[in-house]
Amino acid sequence: MTMTNKTILILGGGIGGIVTARELRRHLGAQHRIIIVDKSAIHSFPPSYLWVMLGWRKPSAIQKPLSLLEKHGIEFHHAAVHEIDPERKVVRTDRTILNYDYLVVTLGAELTAKAVPGLAETSHSFYTLEQAETLSRLIPQFSEGKIAILIAGAPYKCPPAPYEAALLLESYFSRRGTNGVEIQLFTPEPSPLAVAGPDAGMMLRKILEQRGIVVETKKKIASVDASNKQLMFEDGSSARFDLLIAIPPHRVPEVVRAAHLVDESGWIPVDEHTLRTHYPDVYALGDVTTIALPNGFALPKAGVFAAGQAEVVALNIARELHNGGASKEFKGHGFCFLETGNGRAGYINGNFYTKPSPTVTFHEPSVTYHWGKVVFEKYWLWRWF
Numbered sequence: 065m066t067m068t069n070k071t072i073l074i075l076g077g078g079i080g081g082i083v084t085a086r087e088l089r090r091h092l093g094a095q096h097r098i099i100i101v102d103k104s105a106i107h108s109f110p111p112s113y114l115w116v117m118l119g120w121r122k123p124s125a126i127q128k129p130l131s132l133l134e135k136h137g138i139e140f141h142h143a144a145v146h147e148i149d150p151e152r153k154v155v156r157t158d159r160t161i162l163n164y165d166y167l168v169v170t171l172g173a174e175l176t177a178k179a180v181p182g183l184a185e186t187s188h189s190f191y192t193l194e195q196a197e198t199l200s201r202l203i204p205q206f207s208e209g210k211i212a213i214l215i216a217g218a219p220y221k222c223p224p225a226p227y228e229a230a231l232l233l234e235s236y237f238s239r240r241g242t243n244g245v246e247i248q249l250f251t252p253e254p255s256p257l258a259v260a261g262p263d264a265g266m267m268l269r270k271i272l273e274q275r276g277i278v279v280e281t282k283k284k285i286a287s288v289d290a291s292n293k294q295l296m297f298e299d300g301s302s303a304r305f306d307l308l309i310a311i312p313p314h315r316v317p318e319v320v321r322a323a324h325l326v327d328e329s330g331w332i333p334v335d336e337h338t339l340r341t342h343y344p345d346v347y348a349l350g351d352v353t354t355i356a357l358p359n360g361f362a363l364p365k366a367g368v369f370a371a372g373q374a375e376v377v378a379l380n381i382a383r384e385l386h387n388g389g390a391s392k393e394f395k396g397h398g399f400c401f402l403e404t405g406n407g408r409a410g411y412i413n414g415n416f417y418t419k420p421s422p423t424v425t426f427h428e429p430s431v432t433y434h435w436g437k438v439v440f441e442k443y444w445l446w447r448w449f
């Protein structure tokens with residue numbers, strides 16, 4: 065059978081974009097073009113940012129140039145996406161105009177510290193690699209006082225990450241023999257890991273309490289008083305800090321909003337099984353999307369889901385082009401390691417699509433799971449580049 069050559073354009077070379085591109089190339093004949101566009105020339109692996117924050121990883125150890133994808137038959141365009149026009153099937157970047165037959169939007173979530181008055185001036189964050197590095201210089205100098213970890217909005221990516229940060233920092237200061245450091249965590253969520261159901265949340269809360277970490281739930285930040293180093297919450301309460309580590313509010317990149325791809329949630333609604341958007345031949349996956357779960361929460365923003373969705377989208381586009389085979393569905397399965405410090409990690413896995421709520425198991429922290437995360441990091445950077 066002869067086939068016209070098609071172009072599959074992937075916007076975003078993060079976790080979802082890389083897996084989509086590689087999987088497409090695995091399934092598709094060489095006559096089809098696969099283009100990936102990212103404003104950054106380098107891919108960094110976010111699960112390791114926690115280790116960068118503690119000085120256990122140098123940034124270069126968790127980075128790969130996206131141009132390496134070219135050796136796998138994928139075209140990499142180092143450019144910022146300026147406009148997506150799904151009606152005309154065209155994308156404009158700061159460098160060129162790209163036409164496509166299929167579009168996969170995997171542009172992730174943008175961090176907006178400026179959305180909360182005072183937050184950008186007062187806080188640091190391990191949610192970007194640069195700031196994780198800054199923290200790696202500040203933390204060794206910190207020996208006494210209050211560290212506040214603030215979840216400044218929901219949804220945010222990787223729901224366990226702020227709790228991991230609290231536990232890793234507690235373990236770090238205990239090992240250093242520093243007794244005067246108090247770690248507090250503030251979240252707008254009703255309970256830690258609320259999306260994963262009450263059992264996982266309770267288990268995590270128990271671990272945090274055993275380690276003396278105070279968690280305040282239902283705390284929506286209103287502003288940060290920079291001169292008095294105070295968090296000011298919507299309920300009228302306040303909390304003082306010496307070092308503020310924030311998870312800034314998230315939103316879709318402006319270019320996605322301008323393309324009218326989002327709904328009232330502010331994210332791109334997609335079919336939960338196929339990741340199709342309401343435009344023909346346009347898919348979206350990963351952090352940029354929203355998928356409503358039966359328990360009223362949205363599917364967490366996590367790399368494991370972005371990668372799983374990418375495999376499904378790549379296979380389905382290839383099957384459509386090859387005119388054969390049943391389509392595959394994304395079924396809501398995911399897993400993650402949850403670092404608890406002292407060389408250990410817990411392991412959470414399950415299915416987030418089950419009714420009436422996700423079926424999630426939280427496996428007790430162990431040395432093995434910590435090493436599982438280390439191996440996974442190495443595997444990831446080797447597997448896709």
Ligand SMILES: Cc1cc2nc3c(=O)[nH]c(=O)nc-3n(C[C@H](O)[C@H](O)[C@H](O)COP(=O)(O)OP(=O)(O)OC[C@H]3O[C@@H](n4cnc5c(N)ncnc54)[C@H](O)[C@@H]3O)c2cc1C
Pocket residue numbers: 075076077078079080081101102103104110111112113114143144145146170171172173190191192221222225317319349350351352365366367368369370400401
């Ligand atoms: C500290 C931390 C720890 C985490 N730990 C885990 C974990 O243990 N397990 C897990 O599953 N997930 C984890 N995550 C979450 C995970 O990193 C994200 O969910 C995942 O990266 C989402 O993939 P994505 O492809 O949707 O978006 P991203 O990986 O964020 O990729 C989006 C890409 O789009 C590019 N982009 C954005 N706008 C433009 C534009 N206008 N033009 C061109 N390019 C653009 C960006 O440069 C980026 O490369 C963690 C995240 C953080 C911050």
